[in-house]
Amino acid sequence: MRTETQSRESDRPPAISVVISTRDRAQMAISCIASVLENRNPDFELVVIDQSADYSLKIGLGEFEGDPRLRYLATPTRGLASGRNLGIRQARADLIACTDDDCRVPADWLERMNAALTGDDRIGVVYGNVRPMARNLQDGFIAGCLRTAPFVAKHLRHQHRVDGMAGSMGLKRSAWTLLGGFDEMLGAGARFRSAEDLDFSIRALASGFFVCTDPGPEVTHYGFRSWSDGGKLIEGYLYGIGAMIAKHLKCGNWGILHYLAHLALRWAYTGPVVEFGHQPSRWLRLNAFLRGSAAALSTPVLRKQMLFKAQNNLLK
Secondary structure (H helix, E strand, C coil), X not given: CEEHHHCCCCCCCCCEEEEEEECCCHHHHHHHHHHHHCCCCCCEEEEEEECCCCCHHHHHHHXXXXXXXEEEEECCCCCHHXXXXXXXXXXXXXXXXXXXXXXXXXXXXXXXXXXXXXXXXXXXXXXXXXXXXXXXXXXXXXXXXXXXXXXXXXXXXXXXXXXXXXXXXXXXXXXXXXXXXXXXXXXXXXXXXXXXXXXXXXXXXXXXXXXXXXCCCCEEECCEEEXXXXXXXXXXXXXXXXXXXXXXXXXXXXXXXXXXXXXXXXXXXXXXXXXXXXXXXXXXXXXXXXXXXXXXXXXXXXCCCCEECCCCCCCC
C-alpha cells in the first residue's frame, strides 16, 4: 500500500482505476478492498478515499502493506460525491470503476467493467448489477438493482431505462472532466442526500455521451437496513431526486421532463428501480420528492455546467 505522498508521478498509468470513498465503516470497507484486490485483471490500481473520523481503516489496511496497487488518502472532506471526485482526481487511468464500501466484487468485475466501458467510444457511463446479499430478511432489507440484458441509452429520453446504483458504476475520465465531476451538493453526506450518480448520467446524456446498463459487471451488496431505517433511506433517495430534477429545470435542461414523466408513472403504478424489499409508501416518496424540489429551487446553480453553485468548481 502506498499513501498518496508516496505515489510516483512517473509510474505508467494503469488500464483502469477503482475508486472507493468511505466513512466510518472500516471493517466493511476492508472486506470491499480485499475483494477488489483479488481481481484477476493484471493492470489496475485502487484509490481509497477515507473521510472517517478516526484511523481505524488506515490501521486495518496494514494487512495490504506492500501492495503497490493500493493507494490511500485520508481527507477531512465530507460527502460521497466529494470523495469520488477526489479519488478520480488522484486516479491515473482513463477508465474509472466505482463501488461502495458495503459491496464486494467478484474476480472478473474489472474485466467485465472494462469491456462494457470500451464497447463503444461514445459510452461515458456504465452501470452494472448490484445484487443484494442472500440472507434472512425478516428484520429488514438490502437494496439492489438488477438487469437481465444490456441497454445503451443514446438520448435523455432513454434515461429511465438505464437507472442504476453506483455500487457498480464505471465512467470515462473524458466524461468526468467535461461534466465537472459529480455534483457535490448531491449524494450521501451532502445537503441533498442522494442522486449524484443519476445526475451524472443525465448530464452525460445531455452532453452527447451514451449511458449503458450491463448485467456483466455485477457486485454483491451487503448494506443491510432494518425496516425502521428503511423509511429514512427511501426518503433520502427521493429528496435527492427531487432536488436534482429541480436543478435541471433551473438550468433549462427541459429534456428532464421526459424522465420526470416516467418517474411519475413509477410512482403511480410500479415502484422505484432500486429494489427495497417491499413497496415503499407513495406518500413518503412524493413528500420527500416535493421537499427536495422546493429546497433546490432556492439554491443557486451554474447553468452551463448544470451544477449547484455551492460547491468547489471542479473545472478549474
